[in-house]
Amino acid sequence: xxxxxxxxxxxxxxxxxxxxxxxxxxxxxxxxxxxxxxGATDVKYGCGEGVCGACTVLLDGRTVNSCTVLAVQAGxxxxxxxxxxxxxxxxxxxxxxxxxxxxxxCGFCTPGMVLAALEAVRLGLAGNASELRRSLAGNLCRCTGxxxxxxxxxxxxxxxxxx
Amino acid sequence: xxxPIRERTAGIVGSELVRHDxxxxxxxxxxYAADYGLPGMLYAALKRxxxxxxxxxxxxxxxxxxxxxVACVLMAKDVPRNAVWVDVPGQTFQVGALKxxxxxxxxxxxRYHGEPIAxxxxxxxxxxxxxxxxxxxEYDEQPAVTDPEAALAPNAPLVHEAGNLLxxxxxxxxxxxxxxxxxxxxxxxxxxxxxxDHAYLEPEAGVAWPDADGVITVRAATQxxxxxxxxxxxxxxxxxxxxxxxxxxxxxFGGKEDMTVExxxxxxxxxxxxxxxMVWSRSESLLARQKRHPMxxxxxxxxxxxxxxxxxxxxxxxDGGAYAFLSALVLLYxxxxxxxxxxxxxxxxxxxxVYTNHTPCSAMRGFGAMQVALAYEGQMDRLAERLGVDPLExxxxxxxxxxxxxxxxxxxxxxxxxxELADRVEAGLGSRPEPSRPGRRVGRGVACxxxxxxxxxxxxxxxxxxxGFELDGTLVVRIGVPxxxxxxxxxxxxxxxxxxxxxxxxxxxHVGDSALTPLTGTTTATRQxxxxxxxVVQAAGELREQLRPLAAELLEAEADEVEFTGxxxxxxERRAEFSELVAAAARRQVxxxxxxxxxxxxxxxxxxxxxxxGRVFPDFTYGCHAVDVEVDPETGQVTVLxxxxxxxxxxxxxxxxxxxxxxxxxxxxxxxxxxxxxVYEDGVNxxxxxxxxxxxxxxxxxxxxxxxxESGEGLGPxxxxxxxxxxxxxxxxxxxxxxxxxxxxxxxxxxxxxxxxAEAAA
Numbered sequence: 001x002x003x004x005x006x007x008x009x010x011x012x013x014x015x016x017x018x019x020x021x022x023x024x025x026x027x028x029x030x031x032x033x034x035x036x037x038x039g040a041t042d043v044k045y046g047c048g049e050g051v052c053g054a055c056t057v058l059l060d061g062r063t064v065n066s067c068t069v070l071a072v073q074a075g076x077x078x079x080x081x082x083x084x085x086x087x088x089x090x091x092x093x094x095x096x097x098x099x100x101x102x103x104x105x106c107g108f109c110t111p112g113m114v115l116a117a118l119e120a121v122r123l124g125l126a127g128n129a130s131e132l133r134r135s136l137a138g139n140l141c142r143c144t145g146x147x148x149x150x151x152x153x154x155x156x157x158x159x160x161x162x163x
Numbered sequence: 164x165x166x167p168i169r170e171r172t173a174g175i176v177g178s179e180l181v182r183h184d185x186x187x188x189x190x191x192x193x194x195y196a197a198d199y200g201l202p203g204m205l206y207a208a209l210k211r212x213x214x215x216x217x218x219x220x221x222x223x224x225x226x227x228x229x230x231x232x233v234a235c236v237l238m239a240k241d242v243p244r245n246a247v248w249v250d251v252p253g254q255t256f257q258v259g260a261l262k263x264x265x266x267x268x269x270x271x272x273x274r275y276h277g278e279p280i281a282x283x284x285x286x287x288x289x290x291x292x293x294x295x296x297x298x299x300x301e302y303d304e305q306p307a308v309t310d311p312e313a314a315l316a317p318n319a320p321l322v323h324e325a326g327n328l329l330x331x332x333x334x335x336x337x338x339x340x341x342x343x344x345x346x347x348x349x350x351x352x353x354x355x356x357x358x359x360d361h362a363y364l365e366p367e368a369g370v371a372w373p374d375a376d377g378v379i380t381v382r383a384a385t386q387x388x389x390x391x392x393x394x395x396x397x398x399x400x401x402x403x404x405x406x407x408x409x410x411x412x413x414x415x416f417g418g419k420e421d422m423t424v425e426x427x428x429x430x431x432x433x434x435x436x437x438x439x440x441m442v443w444s445r446s447e448s449l450l451a452r453q454k455r456h457p458m459x460x461x462x463x464x465x466x467x468x469x470x471x472x473x474x475x476x477x478x479x480x481x482d483g484g485a486y487a488f489l490s491a492l493v494l495l496y497x498x499x500x501x502x503x504x505x506x507x508x509x510x511x512x513x514x515x516x517v518y519t520n521h522t523p524c525s526a527m528r529g530f531g532a533m534q535v536a537l538a539y540e541g542q543m544d545r546l547a548e549r550l551g552v553d554p555l556e557x558x559x560x561x562x563x564x565x566x567x568x569x570x571x572x573x574x575x576x577x578x579x580x581x582x583e584l585a586d587r588v589e590a591g592l593g594s595r596p597e598p599s600r601p602g603r604r605v606g607r608g609v610a611c612x613x614x615x616x617x618x619x620x621x622x623x624x625x626x627x628x629x630x631g632f633e634l635d636g637t638l639v640v641r642i643g644v645p646x647x648x649x650x651x652x653x654x655x656x657x658x659x660x661x662x663x664x665x666x667x668x669x670x671x672x673h674v675g676d677s678a679l680t681p682l683t684g685t686t687t688a689t690r691q692x693x694x695x696x697x698x699v700v701q702a703a704g705e706l707r708e709q710l711r712p713l714a715a716e717l718l719e720a721e722a723d724e725v726e727f728t729g730x731x732x733x734x735x736e737r738r739a740e741f742s743e744l745v746a747a748a749a750r751r752q753v754x755x756x757x758x759x760x761x762x763x764x765x766x767x768x769x770x771x772x773x774x775x776x777g778r779v780f781p782d783f784t785y786g787c788h789a790v791d792v793e794v795d796p797e798t799g800q801v802t803v804l805x806x807x808x809x810x811x812x813x814x815x816x817x818x819x820x821x822x823x824x825x826x827x828x829x830x831x832x833x834x835x836x837x838x839x840x841x842v843y844e845d846g847v848n849x850x851x852x853x854x855x856x857x858x859x860x861x862x863x864x865x866x867x868x869x870x871x872x873e874s875g876e877g878l879g880p881x882x883x884x885x886x887x888x889x890x891x892x893x894x895x896x897x898x899x900x901x902x903x904x905x906x907x908x909x910x911x912x913x914x915x916x917x918x919x920x921a922e923a924a925a
Contacts, residue, residue, distance in 0.1 A: 044365070045197065045366065046445065047853040049854060052445075054364050083190070083192075085190075099182075099186055100181060102820065102822065104184075104185035104189050105649065105650070106363070106364070106365065106413045107188025107189070107193055107411065107413070107648065108195065108365040108414060111191045129866075132861075133862050134862055140364060140853070140860060141861075142362055143648050143823070143827045145827040145831075146864040147864070148819075148826065150861065
């Protein structure tokens with residue numbers, strides 16, 4: 001763990017569409033890289049051991065807990081955080097549904113929750129409320145009791161299906 | 164009692180306004196404490212005790228100090244005034260101020276696993292962590308005091324030299340012994356509640372930096388910006404040289420009420436004059452952060468043949484952990500609420516909180532008033548069972564009513580909606596569910612509670628707020644409220660907008676800065692809507708009246724014809740925008756802003772050793788919940804199928820936020836009921852990760868139906884009551900009742916884990 005004593009690795013990756021070319025020490029997690037080096041503070045540290053889901057990001061389109069991935073493992077990949085979802089300041093329809101349904105309280109779990117919910121809907125793992133609850137079991141929330149989050153995702157899912 | 168402030172509503176209050184902070188949060192744009200950085204910033208970390216109780220021998224930091232990149236290693240001797248004082252009102256003769264003291268960094272003795280011993284600051288996080296490993300601490304391990312009841316025995320090992328009793332409160336009202344002698348039915352039981360953790364998703368974090376003119380600024384995840392005063396004492400600086408800023412906080416629940424990272428950040432700035440950041444790991448938070456008090460609750464309850472309560476004899480022993488913090492106050496809440504929301508003429512409460520070598524316990528949502536709900540509701544269920552009366556019916560016969568006086572001596576002078584809440588819950592429950600498969604059993608349970616809102620009256624609580632227009636007619640609110648996620652800031656925007664008739668989109672609120680926003684007190688004790696809400700309504704109302712004569716002149720109307728609405732003023736057909744009104748005010752030298760102070764009702768005299776009967780809290784919020792559960796008697800697995808949760812919130816300023824508080828409180832209460840516990844072995848905390856300390860996920864959380872009753876009788880703005888803490892109380896006793904209904908066996912020790920449930924079912 002001693003600072004500066006480790007060989008650094010070259011790393012090239014896309015973060016929210018922005019190409020970064022840099023060097024990183026091999027023990028640095030993707031979470032820490034994103035927050036400290038890539039300015040992506042929308043990715044949250046909640047537990048550091050892959051339990052709470054607050055650090056969820058999309059790695060080449062699939063959700064991962066970025067605290068359990070080393071930055072060097074993301075070499076050549078595209079990483080997207082919740083910031084990537086709103087375009088030109090317009091919220092994504094899922095984000096809008098969460099806001100309108102009162103599903104955001106302290107908001108610390110929200111960036112990870114949004115990405116996990118989006119993936120659940122996209123992969124067809126949100127067919128009903130109980131399936132959706134299972135799909136979101138890796139994303140902890142201490143404020144809302146989850147009900148309004150589930151409601152909002154169902155609203156979004158149904159809107160998508162109707163579109 | 165001052166009357167609640169009531170204002171004519173422009174229709175903004177009571178609407179499901181989208182919270183302005185929710186938009187930013189969902190987009191990932193909100194900056195929390197750990198998201199800030201400053202050029203040249205150091206990283207700070209703590210060396211913490213590996214033992215629950217030990218004398219400290221030599222602490223050698225020379226190797227750490229010599230590590231490249233290490234800026235400083237600080238120990239107790241480096242802290243200008245190494246003490247955190249907690250001022251405990253009430254029976255302070257029982258809680259010597261000296262006993263309420265904790266050290267910033269340990270001196271000579273460590274008293275709990277995880278107690279900070281040394282503070283490191285380095286150029287990088289890695290260097291700081293590496294330096295911690297190089298600090299050598301010699302421990303002389305002492306016997307750990309871990310059982311609060313045993314700790315009160317005459318020859319028990321001592322946590323502090325002055326004795327293990329931290330604080331005690333007593334109530335003795337009526338003739339308890341005579342009432343028991345005359346009682347038709349008496350039930351007796353002992354209930355036990357666990358340590359639990361706040362487990363907010365945002366770990367403790369902050370940054371600090373040296374500011375102009377010798378000011379040290381700390382921006383940290385906190386519920387209390389007024390800690391700038393405590394920091395000034397620790398640093399031996401004048402209070403005006405320390406500033407605390409609270410950004411949006413990722414959950415508090417009481418765990419960010421005492422200071423966390425603040426003193427350590429401030430000490431590094433004082434020493435190095437450089438910016439610094441500290442973020443606690445989840446493990447640090449779980450191991451060493453203050454917990455909810457476990458309590459042993461011994462209850463004896465007697466009633467007459469109709470089920471009307473005659474007497475309650477209550478003994479409470481709480482584990483306060485190693486340092487006092489807010490224990491004495493938590494115990495006061497437990498003592499005051501111990502009789503439950505039921506009329507009872509003869510009550511004796513003997514409550515004690517005891518030092519042990521566990522993590523210190525302090526504030527957590529419910530604050531002592533929720534542990535006792537398991538016991539007082541368990542007793543009602545036992546009585547109902549013995550008398551063959553429906554549990555809700557038995558409660559109806561005993562509900563407190565407006566005008567009743569609690570055993571503590573406080574008369575309830577606002578509406579008590581318990582009968583209505585019980586009716587609504589009963590109607591909302593519908594038919595009993597069937598077991599999902601053979602062998603499973605289902606059960607239904609109901610529980611009620613009362614929870615104070617607002618700080619205890621002896622503290623003479625006050626809140627200030629500043630409301631003013633800008634020249635373009637937009638509105639600014641400045642108020643020192645920390646927003647911890649409950650919509651504290653957005654509710655104030657809603658209130659200001661309503662009073663002045665301006666769209667909330669045109670209102671900006673600046674919050675949580677001890678230097679720049681008027682102080683409004685802590686975001687704790689379910690007090691912010693009550694206190695800050697009243698302060699904002701008062702300031703906005705006074706501003707409106709201050710501008711009314713000018714508006715009348717501008718509109719060539721009578722003052723009482725002027726309406727503040729739609730972003731301007733109107734009288735009949737004539738109308739002027741706020742920008743025009745402010746321009747007129749500028750010309751006439753009338754102020755277009757207002758700073759106001761709202762003062763909570765004061766209390767009865769309390770500084771007496773023999774009697775402290777009287778008002779303790781401003782008011783209470785009442786609730787009634789019911790749950791349906793399904794149990795697998797073989798495995799002990801409990802599934803909560805649904806929950807109906809009703810509270811009288813007085814007035815729902817934002818109904819969606821109110822529902823959010825109820826739903827979130829229910830699930831936190833269900834975690835308490837079924838799963839959560841901090842586990843110690845000889846004082847060593849074994850639940851230091853989220854894989855070991857389990858909070859409910861979306862799978863365990865049931866469908867919840869919140870029922871919002873609006874009596875209009877609260878002391879908050881527009882008659883609102885507080886709703887932050889109240890919903891956490893009823894779930895555990897409701898689950899206990901539902902399990903008893905399903906299994907025919909009563910569980911009294913929380914949490915009701917599968918092991919305990921299976922054992923009870925066998």
